Amino acid sequence: MKTIQGPGLFLAQFAGDLAPFDTLDHLAEWSAGLGFAALQIPSWDARLFDLALAAESQTYCDDLRGRLAAKGLQISELSTHLQGQLLAVHPAYDRQFDGFAAPAVRGDAAERSAWAAGQLKLAARASARLGLKAHATFSGALAWPYLYPWPQRPAGLIEEAFAELARRWRPVLDAFDEAGVDVCYELHPGEDLFDGLTFERFLDAVGQHPRANILYDPSHFLLQQLDYLAFIDIYHARIRAFHVKDAEFRPNGRQGVYGGYAPWLERAGRFRSLGDGQIAFGAIFSKLAQHDYPGWAVLEWECCLKHPVDGAREGAEFIKRHIIRVADRAFDDFADGQTPRAELRQLLGLEGDA
Template identity: 75%
Template sequence: MRTIKGPAIFLAQFMGDAAPFDTLDHLAQWAGSLGYKGVQIPCDPRLIDLKIAAESKGYCDDLRGRLAAFGVEPTELSTHLQGQLVAVHPAYDALFDGFAAPEVRGNPAARQLWAIEQVKLAAKASANLGLSAHATFSGALAWPYVYPWPQRPAGLVEEAFAELARRWRPILDAFADAGVDCAYEIHPGEDLHDGATFERFLDAVGGHERARILFDPSHYVLQQLDYLDFIDRYHERISCFHVKDAEFRPNGRTGVYGGYLPWTERAGRFRSLGDGQVDFGAIFSKLAQYDYAGWAVLEWECALKHPEDGAREGAPFIRDHIIRVTPHAFDDFAASGADAAQNRRILGLD
């Protein structure tokens, strides 16, 4: 068994125009001062030049060195926004255009090609950084039809996933060439939003070895999925881990769907670590049991608490939940040293 690495922090929710949130170096210094050992880096041009990182090992070595000066290292790169744009239903074109480079906005076909190239570049950049996994979204073609009313026509979902696989298969091959896992965050709004949809996608890409999972229990709480059973079922495919809390408190007015209410009024809402309902003790135990070798990365999203407080509290919370795995069985002290012949005598077979 291997001990989970961490604590680490996803930088996306903390980026801003003012120090210490304005540059990668400032963010790394801030994260290191809070006790984090790693940073998950969104592929945003303010933090990393993705094209240069994909082409230059020297650039990546320099980036690692800059982070090391503050006591942190890169855990994964993230293309959540670019991955979302690999597959966009036309209903969401206007809303998602802001995720793309200015030169491809208003042109869905060009935007899709740009997004695919971005994620492929991230595969090469991850390899140059010495990373083993990458975090992303799948995008969604079928999401507008998630609730079957009006009744979905036969074959609609199958065609959506076939097309999703056609778009992602070349990207997954690029990750295979780079030796990096492509971990999809299982997330409402994506076509990969639960175990059943991940299985459907995995079948459509022929069980691709690099198609993996970013496990974030908060999204399972809001869907009312059993996140511990999910680990039992899919642990061999989990390559990334977002440590994010949530709570679900339904009433006679609203439940899973949220009633279009603001986050503070929803039955399901994200919370800072320790303020929600997620059983992190059980999660860290299962991941240790199944030999999860990756990082435990805080993703802060809370309807109530200030992000800086959430970040400050997150590092010790994760650190205290990481299980330093035992090198031997607890009862080894009582080992009898029996051999095969003695075992047969004990069983009365001689």
């Protein structure tokens, strides 16, 4: 069995223009001071990371790793959540997502998608240079506007959407395979990959590609009312990254899973800081340990109530408490012994040797 690594911190929600959130070195010192052991780095944030340079320069990557190691930190994964999103965008969301893309490709869906594919391939090479084995991303979405079948979806619509999604992702997955890095899709509402069935559909469309894997985030499953513990039992072989994020779901007579367009603070389903929600993390860490999860436990903070600094400080301790140092021997080893076969048969009431 493997002991889960952690705690890690996803920097996307913390990076900003003011110290200590303005540079990777400042964030590293701050994170290490809170007790984090690794950072998940958003590859699109130039204040923290130069993706193009990392893809080409081993010197840059070695220097980066050395600076973090001096503070007692590693890199858990790089993230291309925004670039993955832009690989496949339904036209309904063009204007909203254009701001995530490089200025030169805004307003041109085909160019934007090609740019995103290039970014993802850079991330594959950068991850390899940094010695990483997993990568965090989104799948993008072509079918999401048709989630609820009213008006009734035309026959073949979802199949065509997933065929196209697979066509765009297949060369990217091949690039990650060449780099020896797993692509871990965060299964997330708003993406075409948002639950187990959509992940299975995608796996079929990409020919069960070995690099198509899962970033497990139970908060998104709780808000869908999906059994997030059974999910681990079903898909553990493909879980290669883990966001430790809490949530609560309190439906009432006015709203349920869909939230009634309420703001986050007033939704029945809300993200919360670790320990403030309803997710059974003790059971999650136990199942991941049981199934030999090989990666990091990374805090993603998106609480609608608590200050992020408090959420990070409390979250580091929360993850430390939940990581199970797995046993190196069975608890009943003391009773083990070598019993001759003849005695075994005698114990079973069987006479003589067979």
